[in-house]
Amino acid sequence: MDKTNSKENQKLKIIVGHSNMDLDSIASMVLAKYIYTDHICIKSHLVHPVARKLMNLYEDRLGFVSAAELKGRQVEQAVVVDTRSSDRVEEYFRGVTNYESIKFIVYDHHPSCGKDLDAVQIHEKKYGANASQLGMEIIKRGIFLEPEDATIALAGIYADTGNFIHENVVQEDFDVASFLLASGASLKLVKDFLIPLQDKKQQLLFHEAFNNIKQASINGNDIHYCYMELDLEAQGLGAIIEQLFKINSYDALLGFFAFRDKGKLLVIGRSSLPQLNLSELLSAFGGGGHKNAASTTLKTGNPEAVKDSIFAYMEILLEPAYKAVDLMDTDIACIDENKSLLEASVLLENISQTGVPVLDASNKVSGFLTLRDIMKGRKADQMNSPIKNFMSKPVVFIGPNVTIKEVEAIIFEKNIGHLPVIDKDKLLGIINRNCILKYKREETIKRKVLTGEEGLWISGPI
Numbered sequence: 001m002d003k004t005n006s007k008e009n010q011k012l013k014i015i016v017g018h019s020n021m022d023l024d025s026i027a028s029m030v031l032a033k034y035i036y037t038d039h040i041c042i043k044s045h046l047v048h049p050v051a052r053k054l055m056n057l058y059e060d061r062l063g064f065v066s067a068a069e070l071k072g073r074q075v076e077q078a079v080v081v082d083t084r085s086s087d088r089v090e091e092y093f094r095g096v097t098n099y100e101s102i103k104f105i106v107y108d109h110h111p112s113c114g115k116d117l118d119a120v121q122i123h124e125k126k127y128g129a130n131a132s133q134l135g136m137e138i139i140k141r142g143i144f145l146e147p148e149d150a151t152i153a154l155a156g157i158y159a160d161t162g163n164f165i166h167e168n169v170v171q172e173d174f175d176v177a178s179f180l181l182a183s184g185a186s187l188k189l190v191k192d193f194l195i196p197l198q199d200k201k202q203q204l205l206f207h208e209a210f211n212n213i214k215q216a217s218i219n220g221n222d223i224h225y226c227y228m229e230l231d232l233e234a235q236g237l238g239a240i241i242e243q244l245f246k247i248n249s250y251d252a253l254l255g256f257f258a259f260r261d262k263g264k265l266l267v268i269g270r271s272s273l274p275q276l277n278l279s280e281l282l283s284a285f286g287g288g289g290h291k292n293a294a295s296t297t298l299k300t301g302n303p304e305a306v307k308d309s310i311f312a313y314m315e316i317l318l319e320p321a322y323k324a325v326d327l328m329d330t331d332i333a334c335i336d337e338n339k340s341l342l343e344a345s346v347l348l349e350n351i352s353q354t355g356v357p358v359l360d361a362s363n364k365v366s367g368f369l370t371l372r373d374i375m376k377g378r379k380a381d382q383m384n385s386p387i388k389n390f391m392s393k394p395v396v397f398i399g400p401n402v403t404i405k406e407v408e409a410i411i412f413e414k415n416i417g418h419l420p421v422i423d424k425d426k427l428l429g430i431i432n433r434n435c436i437l438k439y440k441r442e443e444t445i446k447r448k449v450l451t452g453e454e455g456l457w458i459s460g461p462i
């Protein structure tokens with residue numbers, strides 16, 4: 001008998017997603033199977049809580065095989081989806097006898113992580129969902145999809161694009177979603193799969209975490225965090241942090257979960273602050289992920305001390321938040337309080353402004369004069385009266401180190417058009433709505449640069 005043809009000696013062709021399968025990785029595997037029809041899908045021993053409902057319903061249909069089946073076997077080719085990190089697929093290849101000679105084909109939408117697989121082919125479109133990348137390939141090849149598989153694929157796209165509102169969403173995500181709907185995907189089922197916190201225990205933890213959230217100011221940036229000690233290994237903490245982050249629109253949220261008995265600390269972070277790179281922060285503590293979403297698990301007998309070190313390191317990494325002094329307009333005109341309204345109106349016309357700070361004899365800001373105040377004087381036929389009789393006072397002002405958030409709150413809540421920045425009685429500058437708009441525009445560009453490079457990667461390692 002020719003032994004090379006026996007089943008045991010045949011080299012396998014497989015499809016794998018990352019460990020702790022989530023909806024996008026399962027969706028990517030299902031779609032990959034349409035392209036690589038002679039490959040077997042291998043499942044992770046862990047299913048992410050967000051994907052459990054879908055797995056329960058479709059497990060038989062999917063026919064994913066456990067990694068134990070690969071023990072002692074050779075693998076010719078492995079299609080790796082939704083990751084390119086050798087660490088995140090390590091569990092599948094433990095028993096394989098020819099790891100060094102496997103041909104890897106990668107479909108990933110995450111950035112390179114430093115531990116990339118040595119692939120013969122890499123497809124790395126930065127779409128919102130990795131499933132969209134495989135979906136585009138299927139559309140291109142004119143492959144027909146079963147409605148159930150279209151549903152699974154669509155669930156993956158909804159999950160990784162945050163229902164198409166994450167900043168990483170591209171036209172192709174919509175194109176593929178539209179194709180999947182046309183292929184008979186059930187939106188009702190997709191909605192059912194996407195309920196983020198699925199079991200009671202997770203919902204309770206969500207509320208507990210919410211009640212534990214505290215705010216820290218690091219170099220003027222608002223960082224929210226919660227620190228919790230848990231008895232048992234809890235699943236789905238990433239989903240809880242994700243939900244808290246989304247619902248409350250924090251700039252940044254860090255969840256610290258200490259498992260005292262096991263001497264472990266799990267840290268999960270989400271950030272939309274351009275100046276906070278979570279991957280850089282948590283890599284320093286043995287973890288990783290993306291700029292916007294990262295995590296780490298540490299062995300420690302003193303989780304609170306580790307939390308403090310993470311905050312201390314954040315203080316080094318984090319650029320100071322914008323302050324009043326960075327926003328203000330310093331090219332400003334002032335006027336003496338004893339000048340007349342007429343002189344003031346000429347000045348305002350010349351400098352094309354709607355208001356001007358008023359100074360007293362000792363050069364202190366004594367009031368603020370706007371066109372509206374001048375109008376009142378004109379109506380009363382008092383244009384030759386001194387400004388001090390018509391100006392607004394006392395003046396609402398701020399110090400130079402007030403953060404942008406506080407500045408915004410004052411300008412918008414008190415409906416103030418011009419906010420003088422004063423330090424030790426000295427007028428430094430003025431903040432008006434234009435200064436804020438200019439800052440917002442620059443901030444948007446910064447966020448674009450950040451997310452445009454790498455996308456808003458929500459599906460971190462957790």
Ligand SMILES: [Mn+2]
Pocket residue numbers: 024025082109129130160459
């Ligand atoms: Mn993904």
